[in-house]
Amino acid sequence: MIQKIVLVGSGNLATQLGKAFRKNGLDVVQVYSRSEKAAKALAHVLECPYTTKLDELVQCDLCVVSVKDDALETVLRQIQLETTVVHTAGSIPMELLSGYFEKFGVFYPLQTFSKQRDVDFSNIPICLEASSDDVFSDLQALGKKLSTSVQPVNSEERKVLHLAAVFTCNFVNHCYRIGDSMLEEKGLRFDLLKPLIQETAQKVMGMKPIDAQTGPAVRMDETIINKHLDLLADHSRQKAIYQLMTESIYKTQNTK
Amino acid sequence: MIQKIVLVGSGNLATQLGKAFRKNGLDVVQVYSRSEKAAKALAHVLECPYTTKLDELVQCDLCVVSVKDDALETVLRQIQLETTVVHTAGSIPMELLSGYFEKFGVFYPLQTFSKQRDVDFSNIPICLEASSDDVFSDLQALGKKLSTSVQPVNSEERKVLHLAAVFTCNFVNHCYRIGDSMLEEKGLRFDLLKPLIQETAQKVMGMKPIDAQTGPAVRMDETIINKHLDLLADHSRQKAIYQLMTESIYKTQNTK
Incomplete structure (x- = not known):
């Protein structure tokens, strides 16, 4: 023991x-x-x-x-x-x-x-x-x-678990950080996003993430997406993330 | 009324x-x-x-x-x-x-x-x-x-809130989805990630996201990062997201 x-x-x-x-x-x-x-x-x-x-x-x-x-x-x-x-x-x-x-x-x-x-x-x-x-x-x-x-x-499985954890925790937290910094720039409080953050996490406790997906990327709503890209014009890194994630969501959700 | x-x-x-x-x-x-x-x-x-x-x-x-x-x-x-x-x-x-x-x-x-x-x-x-x-x-x-x-x-603030919501909800959920798909490929259950997902959301209820950040990207731990990129060799979209997010986390966390 x-x-x-x-x-x-x-x-x-x-x-x-x-x-x-x-x-x-x-x-x-x-x-x-x-x-x-x-x-x-x-x-x-x-x-x-x-x-x-x-x-x-x-x-x-x-x-x-x-x-x-x-x-x-x-x-x-x-x-x-x-x-x-x-x-x-x-x-x-x-x-x-x-x-x-x-x-x-x-x-x-x-x-x-x-x-x-x-x-x-x-x-x-x-x-x-x-x-x-x-x-x-x-x-x-x-x-x-x-x-x-x-x-x-086993070691092989653990490696994949760890990689999945990087996506579902580290990258997720970075998305929170980007949201926080955008609000900060406008003098808005991060508190506004908290119920959304909690609901987003809570949703996948009972639904598969692919079924929980919402937002303009799902249907490639170009009017909204272009407005968002305009807002990100001076933030090249965040703009690149936006473009890549939007494309990835669209492709994932439309090849279910 | x-x-x-x-x-x-x-x-x-x-x-x-x-x-x-x-x-x-x-x-x-x-x-x-x-x-x-x-x-x-x-x-x-x-x-x-x-x-x-x-x-x-x-x-x-x-x-x-x-x-x-x-x-x-x-x-x-x-x-x-x-x-x-x-x-x-x-x-x-x-x-x-x-x-x-x-x-x-x-x-x-x-x-x-x-x-x-x-x-x-x-x-x-x-x-x-x-x-x-x-x-x-x-x-x-x-x-x-x-x-x-x-x-x-106001309209200007709402536009930014909406964009921040896309990052903190839609992109976050897509990260959950990527984690889910990785586990699925190995026959592992998404349930394993649920406590991590909940804790990641819960953490930012009381800490700023920049202070809650963990993971190999924070210190650009190249040994782990290269192992992860190897695992993603056949998943070019997910690999591109991994690289971009890792770079963005590193730069954000090291210019606090």
């Missing part, structure tokens, strides 16, 4: 994961970050010791490595623990861990995390992959303490 | 507006559509008479014209009513109505509407513009029966 956890990393995901572990009765026994300031800050939040040296990691039941993809291999190479080690990354195959550890896996919570906003883990899909059935069982038991939605997802 | 309403149009907005009027104690006394089938269907839902002839519209306190932008002027030209007439369009200036009517205005509910999904109007911004203070007061009183959020918005 997994009880004692070492957290390697101090970013958005490590922070929220650490909080969720503690909240659900698990012991975060140490955090690592290469930055002393970040390590100290997270250790303070989680009320546990910290280190900035990977050769000082303490024994535990699970080491969760949650660092930037680019840094992952460098970090893994330095971890000497004789315990299960998992990473939390969407796009990295589990096999990367096989060169370094005997028991390993992936613990990927599919969500967007910010340090300053706490997240309710209870219905977040936790996507698991493991080097053996035993490790999988341990990770599954751990996942179930956090969430009702724990799923086996 | 506005009590009796004639509804010209039978699309998503006319349908939801008609339902909301009735629910809030107003009388929809007639619906018009040029298609008999559509007129009949909406009249059935609203339990009122219908017509397919604009010269047969009945007297009322308000005529709400909710037709496609392209058809608006043709329809307005044929309306002979001596009453207040409003349109509900985001991108059409109020002044278009001035050639045809003495009392007129705009009644624009900022929301996404589908025929098959009922919408709670209570917090939808209803954006108003009117030919006189008296007409404005009447429309405001009407709006307040439907929603707690009734606002004066």
Whole structure:
């Protein structure tokens, strides 16, 4: 059974994961970050010791490595623990861990995390992959303490999930940002868009997105579209996004 | 006081507006559509008479014209009513109505509407513009029966609001659609993305979108980005959207 956890990393995901572990009765026994300031800050939040040296990691039941993809291999190479080690990354195959550890896996919570906003883990899909059935069982038991939605997802599937998440979260948020900046320019409040944003998300809880699609692009309403492009004349990047998305919506909706 | 309403149009907005009027104690006394089938269907839902002839519209306190932008002027030209007439369009200036009517205005509910999904109007911004203070007061009183959020918005502002709505709703939904199609190809369920979609929308209820942004584009993480582009190799349209959005996120987030 997994009880004692070492957290390697101090970013958005490590922070929220650490909080969720503690909240659900698990012991975060140490955090690592290469930055002393970040390590100290997270250790303070989680009320546990910290280190900035990977050769000082303490024994535990699970080491969760949650660092930037680019840094992952460098970090893994330095971890000497004789315990299960998992990473939390969407796009990295589990096999990367096989060169370094005997028991390993992936613990990927599919969500967007910010340090300053706490997240309710209870219905977040936790996507698991493991080097053996035993490790999988341990990770599954751990996942179930956090969430009702724990799923086996292999490396290939996880990569696609992560890409889909970039579209449905990162790109979506960027669309919110563009809307916000347009309103700001006119002295209008972003609040005006909030009911629309919520309804747009709520709609696809019960309908397929292709059936929920509305707007001038669906029928290529050129009168409206040209007015919008005129409004965007001085914003070449936003204009390019408008044109590409409009074309893509039209083609998608009309080849159902 | 506005009590009796004639509804010209039978699309998503006319349908939801008609339902909301009735629910809030107003009388929809007639619906018009040029298609008999559509007129009949909406009249059935609203339990009122219908017509397919604009010269047969009945007297009322308000005529709400909710037709496609392209058809608006043709329809307005044929309306002979001596009453207040409003349109509900985001991108059409109020002044278009001035050639045809003495009392007129705009009644624009900022929301996404589908025929098959009922919408709670209570917090939808209803954006108003009117030919006189008296007409404005009447429309405001009407709006307040439907929603707690009734606002004066002039034609110039409404045009920008509508464009911002296209980004924050139509383009957002298209991102959901792309995510859905990617998962479908791998036999994964769209349900996996639902908590992420909800959290992404929920986040900007309390944070500015620019502060809520996450993902590989923020720091131009080329390892992940190149993996994603590889996955999209056979999907040229989605790949183009990925590249453009990634570049736009990076530039926006790094010139805060």
